[in-house]
Amino acid sequence: MTIKIIKKAPDKKVVKRCVCKHCGATLEYTPNDVTYKIYEDYGGGKDTYAEFGCPNCGKLIRDVQ
Ligand SMILES: [Zn+2]
Structure with missing residues (x-):
């Protein structure tokens, strides 16, 4: 099976605003535009x-x- 692209514009579900x-400035980005990093705090929590x-x-x- 081949994956088909139905629509190339990023869907609102993945577009983040900050x-x-x-x-x-108000910015909009998709996960491909940024690098995700994990921050671990001293209590063992992860963000x-x-x-x-x-x-x-x-x-x-x-x-x-
Ligand atoms: Zn700025």
Whole structure:
């Protein structure tokens, strides 16, 4: 079976929005645009966050999911 592409535009289910904490721009991204990293705190809890450069101001953004 071949996988068919029905629609190439990213679906809202995977598109994330965040506001840059540095310049205030509202950004939209898909998982392919960013690197996911796991942050482990001292209590053993784990958080996944997306890391990417803001296209507006160029500073590093960490968006916790
Ligand atoms: Zn920014």
